[in-house]
Amino acid sequence: MYKVLFLPHNKTVEVKDGENLIRAAMEAGVHINASCGGEGVCGKCRVRIEEGQIEGGLSEKLDEKDIKQGYRLACLSHVKSDLIIRIPVESQIDTSSLNLKTAPRQKARIEEVSFEDLKTDDGFDLPVKKILSEIPRPEASDNVPDIPRLFNDLKHNHNEDFLDIDLPVMREIPNVIREKNFVVTTTIAQAIGEHSKDLIINVQAGDTSDKNFALAVDIGTTTVHGHLIDLLTGETLGEHVDYNRQISFGEDVISRIMFGEKPEGLEKLQKAVVESINRIINRLIKKTKIAIKEISAITIAGNTTMIQLLLAINPAYIRRSPYVPAATHYPPFNAVDIGIKVDPHVIVLTYPGVSSYVGGDIVAGIIGSGLYKSEKVSLYMDIGTNAEIVIGNREWMVCAACSAGPAFEGGGIKFGMRAAKGAIEDFAINPLTLEPMNLTIGDVRPKGICGSGLITIVAELFEAGVIDNGGEFARDTGNKRIRQSDGIYEYVLAWADETQIGRNLTLTEPDIDNLIRAKGAIYSGCLTLLKEVGLTINDLDQIIIAGAFGSYMDVEKAMTIGLLPETDSGKISFIGNGSLVGAKMSALSNQIRKDVRDVLRRITNFELSETTSFMDNYVAALFLPHTDMGPFPKLKARLDRNRKNSSKETT
């Protein structure tokens, strides 16, 4: 066994001789960017060996200077002694930009959801509500026991009948009711099923009915978002984002599932995401100064795998044909039972999902975006490694998921990275000089390209004629930024000395190819799903874009590359984290929870892999913007004009 120390994290792990270094890092819970899954292809997992011996680790992705300085690819390195390993800045995960309040850069309308709509005269129809009781004291002539005494008051004075109660709450009651002279506040979790009973989850001494808070949480594969909500006003008192700590065990859903199949893998993944939630709660409590005991419930939305991992339910069968999850609905449960550090009474309500790949996050988005009650025929998209697509309105809904690959999250892109500090997120090209204008997150020197940046860069290069509709660079510009390196054409976005990483930051032809495949899959998914319901793109009344990636995406550029169908930008709106919006709505309204059930009864899930037209649509979409320029008239007009100008100049 050898000891491996990871810097700057200062975490040590013991591994056996020959262990893969990236697995050792996973074991230690140290994140190293590695988007290719450990095949040595992406070159992202550069680490520096500061002490000790490894075997392997060399790759064409490393230049001579790198190798001399001790850089190796972690995924190709095998431990042969005790080691000290330093993870360089570009291979690390950087949380500093997560909670930056920058305005999303999209150029379309943001859907603002008003929670006031959920209010009736009496307030919100809360899933977890508080009731104040003044109970008559027991006497010799009225010696009903303590607990039925409380139940009698709830029944006769508050119309709350058929209540369940668990042992831990029962235990508190004899002391609690006497603490403030038989005045108590009961917290009741309302059931939504016809055959289910409401549950008493807490009994507090005295009147605490003026304090009732909840958390709404969205568990994404990459990030976890939490909002602390005042259930009496609907106001969000604080919000916080953290990386999903599972990221150290795999970047995408499939690698998480695979890690979960290892011994103790499931347990580690479960603890990791709970750690993220606990950090968020801790931060929100500090920010808002709310007493943690006044939190009553946590509503959590996430994709099907994230929810199974949260609940420690092995998601192995999600990635195996016929791709069945354990369930799509889960009953409420106590937060402490899965390790969330709140008071024991706090219950967790999880958002139900549709299928293995259309999860509760999407259902929450359907609710959060208002799609489920709109007359408009809407296209709802959440774009990431997996893109989920919903089409429908208040009468019908269809949905599907398609695997876009990791390009939008920086995977398979030579200098791709997540939307973190130093990522190029906006870009413009001078069509004459082909000189770039790079804008980075945090306005620092660039160290990579995030998904939204990638779309804009490719769109700009395409419109400027630097790349053609097949994604190939113009071979004959004579411009020094367009060059061949190791036989691969690339565009130099920033020279080594302009970057944080000390290397030329480029966009390569394989990068463009990966982006085209990703956008092609999504566009094909939309077309296929539309065809299944007998519609075309022109029938869409609105397009709702959800997700962190979508929020930062320039929709005009997304239309230019054919990720989105070309449409009036007035038809496009952004919901941001639609999953979180839906979670908040559910946290405030039991009617919304019933609406969710109703949505699930009405929605039809399509498996695109089972749909023959999907592959045809996909192949046709593997061009910029598409083999068929018909649906892209505005772009066609611009390109024609550019070509004319360009030929004017050259002539």
Added chain:
Amino acid sequence: MYKVLFLPHNKTVEVKDGENLIRAAMEAGVHINASCGGEGVCGKCRVRIEEGQIEGGLSEKLDEKDIKQGYRLACLSHVKSDLIIRIPVESQIDTSSLNLKTAPRQKARIEEVSFEDLKTDDGFDLPVKKILSEIPRPEASDNVPDIPRLFNDLKHNHNEDFLDIDLPVMREIPNVIREKNFVVTTTIAQAIGEHSKDLIINVQAGDTSDKNFALAVDIGTTTVHGHLIDLLTGETLGEHVDYNRQISFGEDVISRIMFGEKPEGLEKLQKAVVESINRIINRLIKKTKIAIKEISAITIAGNTTMIQLLLAINPAYIRRSPYVPAATHYPPFNAVDIGIKVDPHVIVLTYPGVSSYVGGDIVAGIIGSGLYKSEKVSLYMDIGTNAEIVIGNREWMVCAACSAGPAFEGGGIKFGMRAAKGAIEDFAINPLTLEPMNLTIGDVRPKGICGSGLITIVAELFEAGVIDNGGEFARDTGNKRIRQSDGIYEYVLAWADETQIGRNLTLTEPDIDNLIRAKGAIYSGCLTLLKEVGLTINDLDQIIIAGAFGSYMDVEKAMTIGLLPETDSGKISFIGNGSLVGAKMSALSNQIRKDVRDVLRRITNFELSETTSFMDNYVAALFLPHTDMGPFPKLKARLDRNRKNSSKETT
């Protein structure tokens, strides 16, 4: 702080200077008999100081020889140094006789309950039943998730709808259903409330429906009885009894409640009774070789305080006016949640009670004895420190509890002890010589008198004219066994060298007085309750005697002293541990569980302390057998005959 080592237990505890020695023993979990509650009155807590200094501990209950040998009363001793204390055999608790299979000595019919009556053609209507499912495998065309897939089978093929399920069971399902090719056995706990749902508590791979076991447990204040039942046949496969380990923290209900109010007291009491249950389970598993994972449920009956202590619900308010318990019904819960060492799926069903002092043990007895469905007007009595009385039939029922004091369990009786090895349990006197014939439990030399022995001794002495109807010894017999010691009249049952304890074993006048008070309270309770419903003793069609003490009581002698009304002994039957019988019936039949609810709706509880006639009846009953000899015609005839014979002899 001083260290106190208790021998022969070899348990050490640290206590502060001046701590009472009996409290130190409690703290250490070492049992010392102490029936007077630590006031130095009973003289039972003799211990020998082998090393170290104590303060106090002297008492007239100790003779000079005792004191010279280092004997002190623990309850009067205060720790003044590190100590080594030996608990002599007579002050210890002795489990050896608990599981002896001796025939009860009563001279009346034993009610034998047939569980076959509970069977229908299909078997028992089990509260926790197993269902075998062969589930269709998921396919691309049928990719319903795992858990709803199981639910669909249960609904459509087994008519099980509206099922609840908890997270831990859900977690197992994806793996379990695949383990034996989608053949699974589901264990369902049936609800009994109209508005409650059945609960899936376990899903096992393959067909395990031929193995389904349950435990029925009676938690008495003194002993805990467990039966392991085959739920398919109704057969009891094994039984075991242990002392309730709480006994070290107090002998009766009130001292337990008081101990529970101390810091950590409730926790200690809860752990102690669970330890008893775990020992019993452990023994039953070893005896029967049943796999512990095949146990599905535990049905537990006990008095109201015992159940609250088991559930760790503070019973403090049970002993304070107006004497309200926390509840009389508790929902089913997981056995592991209270520390019972079984598989996590096992649920506990507790027997509901009536009030603070008429608990689930009595309700179980009402069921177990068949009283609740009999046409006969019945008197059901469970005699102990608290005696519970039920009068009624299938149409109406009344109940009450009265405090008899500890005499029947050996408390307040100079040489009183529990029904353990060496206790005089039967006795006859030669009316001429007044020489005794002592029979002891285990047929060993006597060391004390148990409750049933006490009744027989007093009855025999009374009929022989050794004591009069006021409980006083004849002053002028000249017999050496009847003598005065320290001014107190006593009868010598065994001379020092005939005993295990090396002291003369006697019955004293104060002992007789205590017995008369105990039996007077019970008799008065019966009369008072009868009067409340407008009946008299002559209206009773049967008397059912429950409880360990009752089983060993000689009913003829009990009538002689006026504990029981004089009646045809054919009207008397013994149910033994009626609570356990009821628990077994509930374990086998959900219909019985519904009947229990029904009993609770029909039964009326009387507080004797609130009933004015109780005290009058009590005072009238403070004679042997009673001030009014009218209801005791047979005894009167015998006494008259004896008197005639006796006067014949003397003339």
